[in-house]
Amino acid sequence: MDITQQSTMPGDIWNPDWNDPFVPTVEPNDAFAELVSAVHEVQEAFTRARPTPTDCAALATELRAVAAKLKMFEVGEDDQLAGHRWDLAGRGQVMAPPLRIEEVTATTAKGRVTVGRFHSGRYAMNGGVTPLIFDEIMARLANSAGRPWARTASLDVDFRAPAPLDVELRVQAQFLRQDGRKRYMRGTMHHGDVLVAEADGLWVELKPEQTRNISERDTP
Numbered sequence: 001m002d003i004t005q006q007s008t009m010p011g012d013i014w015n016p017d018w019n020d021p022f023v024p025t026v027e028p029n030d031a032f033a034e035l036v037s038a039v040h041e042v043q044e045a046f047t048r049a050r051p052t053p054t055d056c057a058a059l060a061t062e063l064r065a066v067a068a069k070l071k072m073f074e075v076g077e078d079d080q081l082a083g084h085r086w087d088l089a090g091r092g093q094v095m096a097p098p099l100r101i102e103e104v105t106a107t108t109a110k111g112r113v114t115v116g117r118f119h120s121g122r123y124a125m126n127g128g129v130t131p132l133i134f135d136e137i138m139a140r141l142a143n144s145a146g147r148p149w150a151r152t153a154s155l156d157v158d159f160r161a162p163a164p165l166d167v168e169l170r171v172q173a174q175f176l177r178q179d180g181r182k183r184y185m186r187g188t189m190h191h192g193d194v195l196v197a198e199a200d201g202l203w204v205e206l207k208p209e210q211t212r213n214i215s216e217r218d219t220p
């Protein structure tokens with residue numbers, strides 16, 4: 001299959017606005033984006049802090065109060081906002097660093113990400129976080145251009161240099177080829193000119209019975 005012959009089908013699976021690098025990550029008056037940003041702030045501040053035992057206890061109480069409030073708004077996974085806000089960096093989920101995907105064509109995707117101490121191993125990005133970032137951008141590309149849904153079957157990451165914290169990293173994905181249901185992808189992560197990690201991945205197109213749990217809300 002010649003994947004370069006496929007269009008990106010704007011409006012179908014890919015919002016053309018997302019190719020504009022100047023679309024702000026957080027829209028004014030976007031209350032959910034503010035909430036996501038606040039959770040990220042808590043994660044980073046928690047990681048950097050060394051509170052006293054008394055303060056730990058008080059903070060735990062306050063955070064449990066916040067969790068109780070959020071539980072009042074619990075919905076099913078199809079209806080939750082986290083992970084479904086395709087216009088936000090990181091889709092509004094707070095597990096992986098907020099990768100900002102700026103461009104997706106049928107064959108390439110480009111994004112940028114900055115990680116703080118929350119995602120640190122030791123003075124460099126944790127080795128488990130790098131695959132999260134690759135999976136996000138490579139999956140986005142694998143599922144772009146109107147292609148039927150595919151899930152990650154394998155992801156092989158090579159760590160070439162420590163990925164520094166608090167600076168912007170550039171992440172790219174490339175659609176190498178398709179062989180039946182198999183889509184072969186490649187990813188790279190750079191800090192400046194330094195290649196910090198690269199990845200090879202296989203995405204396998206789902207059979208109809210494997211798409212049962214994928215809803216319209218999963219469509220970018």
Ligand SMILES: CCCCCCCCCCCC(=O)SCCNC(=O)CCNC(=O)[C@H](O)C(C)(C)COP(=O)(O)OP(=O)(O)OC[C@H]1O[C@@H](n2cnc3c(N)ncnc32)[C@H](O)[C@@H]1OP(=O)(O)O
Pocket residue numbers: 136139140143149150151152153154180181182202204205206207210214218219
């Ligand atoms: C964010 C954007 C959008 C996101 C939008 C949200 C929805 C969709 C995406 C969700 C993203 C995820 O959750 S991904 C989460 C992480 N991934 C997963 O949970 C996937 C778990 N695994 C599976 O569900 C399954 O193993 C599949 C679907 C990957 C493959 O199973 P299958 O459908 O039975 O395929 P099967 O017939 O065995 O294999 C088909 C071909 O692929 C090859 N193959 C299969 N697995 C492998 C493998 N690990 N390594 C090498 N090759 C493999 C086989 O040899 C075969 O080759 P040949 O004989 O044909 O040559």
